[in-house]
Amino acid sequence: MPDTRTRRVKRERDIGIPDTVLALDYGEKRIGVAVGNGITRTSTPLETLTASNGIPDWQRLDALIREWQPALLVVGLPGTPDDSEHPLARRIQAFCDRLRARYALPVRQVDEQFSSAEAESHLKSRRREGRRGRIRKEDIDAVAAAVFLEHWLAQEIAS
Numbered sequence: 001m002p003d004t005r006t007r008r009v010k011r012e013r014d015i016g017i018p019d020t021v022l023a024l025d026y027g028e029k030r031i032g033v034a035v036g037n038g039i040t041r042t043s044t045p046l047e048t049l050t051a052s053n054g055i056p057d058w059q060r061l062d063a064l065i066r067e068w069q070p071a072l073l074v075v076g077l078p079g080t081p082d083d084s085e086h087p088l089a090r091r092i093q094a095f096c097d098r099l100r101a102r103y104a105l106p107v108r109q110v111d112e113q114f115s116s117a118e119a120e121s122h123l124k125s126r127r128r129e130g131r132r133g134r135i136r137k138e139d140i141d142a143v144a145a146a147v148f149l150e151h152w153l154a155q156e157i158a159s
Contacts, residue, residue: 018071023149025076025141026092028054032141036149043149045142054091076112076148112148
């Protein structure tokens, strides 16, 4: 009998909807992580990994990959107002290449322009409602990953 990962990858190939997707909001000091579900088109912020000069805590990322067993990784690529290449674009591409090599999973890059602003707005709204405390940069990074993942899921599944 095939293992869970084999069934999940087969299902993605057959109907185009990955059950589980991890999103990574790349940064040189922090990398926000969120998990999404292709069926419900929802995402949840998980945590923010520390990074040293853009290199993540690989052990912690390994553990998240083992725990969630995603069929796909989605990495945010920041846009620029004038459509020029973002200063981090090459580093993000190198990060995506390392992810593919390390985990043997497909990696998609998606536009994440304004996801941090949307994440911060969402967190501030929850704070005003009394549903959360102080907002840290780490919180924004993880929620930003969830924001662009939900946008991506909605677009991918609709098309």
